[in-house]
Amino acid sequence: MIVGLLRSRVTATCVLPQSIQARCTLMVSAAVLVCLALTGVCLTMAIRQVAEAALYDDIEAVAARWAAEAREGRPPRTIPVTARVDHIQIVDAQGLVLAASRTVVGLPPLTGLRPTVRDRVRETTARRPDGRLLLLTAVRVSPGAGSRYVYAGLAEPPVLAGHRLELVMAALAVPILLLAPRAIASVVGCTLHPVEAIRARMREIGGRTLNLRVPVPPGDDEIARLARAVNEMLSRVERAVTQQRRFAYDAAHELRGPIAGLRAVLEDALAEPGAGDPALTYRRALSSELEAIVDDLLVLAQLRKGDPAPPEQVDLGALASQVAAARPSRPPIRVGLPPCAWVRGSRVQLARVVENLLANAQRHARSRVELVVANADGHTMLSVTDDGVGIAPQDRERVFERFTRLPDARRRDPSGSGLGLAISREIAEAHRGTLRVEDSPVGARFVLRLPGAVASPCRNARRRSEAC
Ligand SMILES: Nc1ncnc2c1ncn2[C@@H]1O[C@H](COP(=O)(O)OP(=O)(O)O)[C@@H](O)[C@H]1O
Ligand SMILES: [Mg+2]
Missing domain, CATH: 3.30.450.20 (PAS domain)
Structure with a gap:
């Protein structure tokens, strides 16, 4: 039939x-x-x-x-x-x-x-x-x-x-x-x-003429709506292609510095063979800066592929406390946690966000960093606050763009990739959450908000606050 x-x-x-x-x-x-x-x-x-x-x-x-x-x-x-x-x-x-x-x-x-x-x-x-x-x-x-x-x-x-x-x-x-x-x-x-x-x-319309749009007939019939939808899609495609091009340009631009350094070290070594310690030459040549950029680019590309994070129940408080404990003790990180703060997501990715926020805060802090996790209105909130110079309001969105590094950060740590916050925001959004810079009386305050997960009761009541 x-x-x-x-x-x-x-x-x-x-x-x-x-x-x-x-x-x-x-x-x-x-x-x-x-x-x-x-x-x-x-x-x-x-x-x-x-x-x-x-x-x-x-x-x-x-x-x-x-x-x-x-x-x-x-x-x-x-x-x-x-x-x-x-x-x-x-x-x-x-x-x-x-x-x-x-x-x-x-x-x-x-x-x-x-x-x-x-x-x-x-x-x-x-x-x-x-x-x-x-x-x-x-x-x-x-x-x-x-x-x-x-x-x-x-x-x-x-x-x-x-x-x-x-x-x-x-x-x-x-x-x-x-x-x-x-x-x-x-x-x-x-x-x-x-x-x-x-x-x-x-x-x-092709790769070089993505700025063109289809003619929209007057009125609001099916063809006019189709034309508008096509134009909206073209705008999205144009935005995505522009981002990709900028990303490729920025990545190449950022890699030029470390590669030039690598070349200089190798040329010096070749100019005077046997003059220095070969182990030191190798270490200087394989700069951690190059590795950090390539690593971060890889993470970003994987996130961009859109593979869903393997869902697991994660106690964000416990995870943050573990990451903080593994960080250098200067400046100290003061931790405030609820008994438990369940979220659903990837433990590895969330640990990466906390690690980056704490690393940034410790780099910019004068004397201390504060890490707080709290539950509110079905959400779990994690904030990292330092007592450094802070971030000017006009730069608070810019710092989430790829390869953006403010002058103060470049001075303090020339080896950063400028990709950490871009990666962190991608992770937050992949977990249906947000990551923003919020007002703080002193220094910078980064706030991560994730949807709370209904989970098993707290396994073991943790201490409410501690200093790492
Ligand atoms: N706690 C902070 N205080 C002041 N500036 C910050 C802070 N955290 C991030 N920034 C700014 O945001 C930029 C981007 O951060 P990030 O993406 O993590 O890159 P990186 O750590 O490699 O510099 C930093 O270079 C710095 O200028
Ligand atoms: Mg960083």
């Missing part, structure tokens, strides 16, 4: 034209043809019925008049004809024609119909000797057994005879049938014109 369906689909696709305009024109024209045919049939039947009803009204009036004449006196043998009802006969109970109009003189009764007392007026049809159809009404003159009968009628008008009426209707439909496909084709063509313009523009 499925094969049959597929086959019929394929056949339908092959039979129908490829262009939407042609398909719509074909299908709407077919629908117009069917509608016209149905309307024509109904209209013809209605016209026929109305016309015949009017004719039978006239015939019945004449028949009733001659039935009254027959009842009241002796009608003339030759019945005078005044109206278009020109076939009139008065017949006795035995079928003998007693009187007739000139058109039917000498003819046998027009019909054998004998209306009953209860149904004294009857309509019928009969064939004339020349083959034409007669519309007839038979009227019973009196209720008695020997009643006479009046037959009155007229030949069917030429317009109703045969299929003339149908032919007239068909002739009227021909211009509609000829004009309809053209009108439909031009309406569909106008409707689809913007699609053609969009298609033409999309062919122009």
